[in-house]
Amino acid sequence: MGELLTLASREVGDVESTWRRFVPSAALQRVDPRTFAFSWTSAAMPGFSVVKYRLNASVQSAIEPDGQLMACRVASRGGWVGTPRGDLNAGLPWLSLDDPTSARWHTRADVRAFVFDRALAEEEARRLAGDDRFALRAATTRPAPVDRDLAAHWERVFQHVAGSSFVPGAATPLIEVELRRHALHATLAAFSPAFGAALERSSQRRAAPRSVRRAIAYMEQHAHEPITVDDVAVASGISSRGLQYAFRRALDQTPTEYLRRERLAGAHAELQQAMPVSVSEVARRWGFASASRFAKHYREAYGRSPRQTLRGE
Template identity: 35%
Template structure:
């Protein structure tokens, strides 16, 4: 599984190749939480090859994007690391052997899915691997689209991928995606790539069990009200501003009372509760950017920027939503 992509492709490229396993460790550090990554090669012979077939060619992960990699390890490699706060990674073992543990728990499956901030240990034995990395925000946006409301917490997938008929078909779809990307077709048709990526993402949400599978199974409709959609869009576009329920009513072109009824009936929230969720998600994204070195500031700066003036209540709300304190996400002190 080496260099299957067409030469000259603007999307596909070699990320790292050779027999210097220190370079391989540096590559993993660039794409994961770097201060956590340790790589051990019991017998450092043979070669490695990592090729990116789609997605932005940048270290780490685009929170709003999706990328696919092929990895060949002609050696035994043990990788200890931590996923970034912004990514999910699907590890599909094509050949050889891959034994993984999430935290201290072994995952009894050939194919594995890791989530944001997950600590893992992977033991690759002369393995050919297909990797799909999906941005956390892309998953959150897809769930919001499906459920008709902003996600209340970070979605958690079951780590073990069991090859039921549905997941088996999804894995074949991933293979097809990688082959199509390698062929260069997506260079010529970015629209085709976008549609294929959505198919992969929604197929994963429907076939791999996760913390919101029950809500998807209820087949909840998207908000039917045009007025409500206007109000939700206004929340997204003006989250950094002082927004009143009157502002939302004007944007929705209905009365305050009708707006309150629409939010309560269709989303089970008040308009300002929905706005608070939107702002909290912006807070989370800013803190992740600080942790990754893409932005500067403190937890207090970020909280105040998005309208959270009572820091104690803000910390409690953040922890309830994301399962950790804001400072733990940003890896700095408030």
């Protein structure tokens, strides 16, 4: 389970000490303590953290992640964000990888961030891109978003991931894996033109029925575990991109859709047992962080709601 942390304070030192639990290089360089107030919420998972806080005060801060990849948005009127290479658009999210990044604002800021372990993020990025040579560095990423649409998508993904992570007991290990992958995909798409280009290339142009069969068998056996499509691809001896192509050609659906179908089937079987459980509990156990999305997919698959199945209707 992810470690949830909530904090409200009027002590200036609490901001820096709390941030350093997630980004050790975080530093507050100037703070006006007269109107200072601080509220923090975060969820720490293996190799990944989600951070959201509000800080009332005039502040200048700086970070220089070491062994980390951090995507952040500082929402504040009249705010400024910059790196040694130049100023960034303070109205958009930004990425910190190798260069130090500074920010300042007056009165109040709402800060939200994804923080990834760099080595694990790079390994997962290679699987997502189907490119074993892909590396997280200045040549493949940029501090500013590729475009505003992808920046807006990153914002929406953050709201979804934060909303799913900040509910006590909601983020099961299975859900945590999916949330981390979803957050990393959105971050790389927003800040890495090279990652986007890699997704456009197919590392395998021919369908691989044997690999598809292996993938199906693996998903059927492990759907109840926190596996991702990347794990399925590794087990099938094919790149993630190649597996996508093979599934499209052989089954006219994506591996993600097939894995979701298997998890729905597991949830369906559990609901049919009519044991004293809640629908939301079953949904979380099978990897669905949102009960409403679970109900939508369930109705599409079975023509009735999860509650109807639970009641034997």
